[in-house]
Amino acid sequence: MSGTRVGLVVNPHAAAGSGNRIGARLMRELGAAGFDIVHLSGPTAGAALANARRSISEDRLDLLVVAGGDGMTHLGVNACAGTDIPLAVVAVGTGNDIAGALGLPVRDVEASVAMIAAGRTRSVDAGRVDGDHHRPWFGGTLYAGFDAVVNARANAWSWPRGQSRYNLAVVRELPVFSAIPYAVTIDGTRTETEAMLVIVANASSYGGGMHVAPHALMDDGLFDVMILHKISRPEFLRVFPKVFSGTHVDHPAVQITRGRRVLLEADGITAFADGEPFRRVPLRAEVVPGAVRVVVPAS
Incomplete structure (x- = not known):
């Protein structure tokens, strides 16, 4: 070297x-x-x-x-x-x-x-979002809804550290959050729904170990799009802990669809990507196979 x-x-x-x-x-x-x-x-x-x-x-x-x-x-x-x-x-x-x-x-x-x-390197996929923006790419997840609101709240705090900060932000935001009307189009198939959140996942987890799309792979040329349809606040609190093991996917309000291109439409919300404020919705994302070479362990 x-x-x-x-x-x-x-x-x-x-x-x-x-x-x-x-x-x-x-x-x-x-x-x-x-x-x-x-x-x-x-x-x-x-x-x-x-x-x-x-x-x-x-x-x-x-x-x-x-x-x-x-x-x-x-x-x-x-x-x-x-x-x-x-x-x-x-x-x-x-x-x-x-x-x-x-x-x-x-x-x-x-x-x-x-x-x-x-x-040693390997090539992995990345998501690319249309439009004139200085950060058009994301590596892990793009998301909009309750999780983005919580992320913004947690980012504004310096304490507590780690997962506890995110969990506390959930408790603070949930009482005032309402489901959002979305239109989600995946490879040309459009779904209109009220939902708590929509996640376009290239990687399987976000938020420090929440396995939101447990079967997502970073080299399969596909997004795993997870929609949590509208549920009550008490039901959300019952479902939320299951995300750490990925067993939330068995809940009837959880929908996961794979696809290459996603159009996400909603009014007045900001999407986050990889834990960072990203841009306002609507937005269009596509997976780009092998977009990034990353250094990985030799074995």
Whole structure:
């Protein structure tokens, strides 16, 4: 790997605020392994993404490494998708669902460095959303509805950390949430329904281990679209814990359909992607097979 040009982007808030320390360790250990490292982090995620894209377009990188959770993976996917530059994820965030779906080391910097040094890659799918937007790609999930509202609430809090923050946001938002009228068109078949949420899943989980689409694969060329149709608040509280084991799929209000193209229509809501605010609905997404090369463990 001597002479391999590596761009590094770190979320300073990852790992309970230890992101910069982890970044310094990666600079040191990857440098010792023979990589030529350039730090591409910026004052904002948007600035870091612009730095990474510029370095790729100017042919100054052979590999992009991102350190953080699903938000950093989202940044990396948007930098590398559709290019021949591989993406390596050092999964040290609160939510590491995409890394988990890919079988990557989680919260293990030593194993991540060894994985990067070994250099094995595989191609995986990514979702691409139509329109003029600086982040058109998502790697794991695109979602709109109650889960997006909860995600926005949880993102606004610094405490508690981890899954507890999301669970508390559920408790705060559920009493004031009402089912939303949607039109969901999957490969030309349109469904109109009132629903609690709609998830377009490329990966099987989100939110730090909620297996919303337990059979979704990142290399099958298909989305798993999960709709939770309108249910009462008490029933939602009965169904919600089952998402951690994936057994919610047996509930009659849960519908999962596979497809390549999805048109999601609703009024006045914002979709999230990979844990990040994304864009307003309506939107149209398609799966792009093999859009991103990712670094994966050698065995």
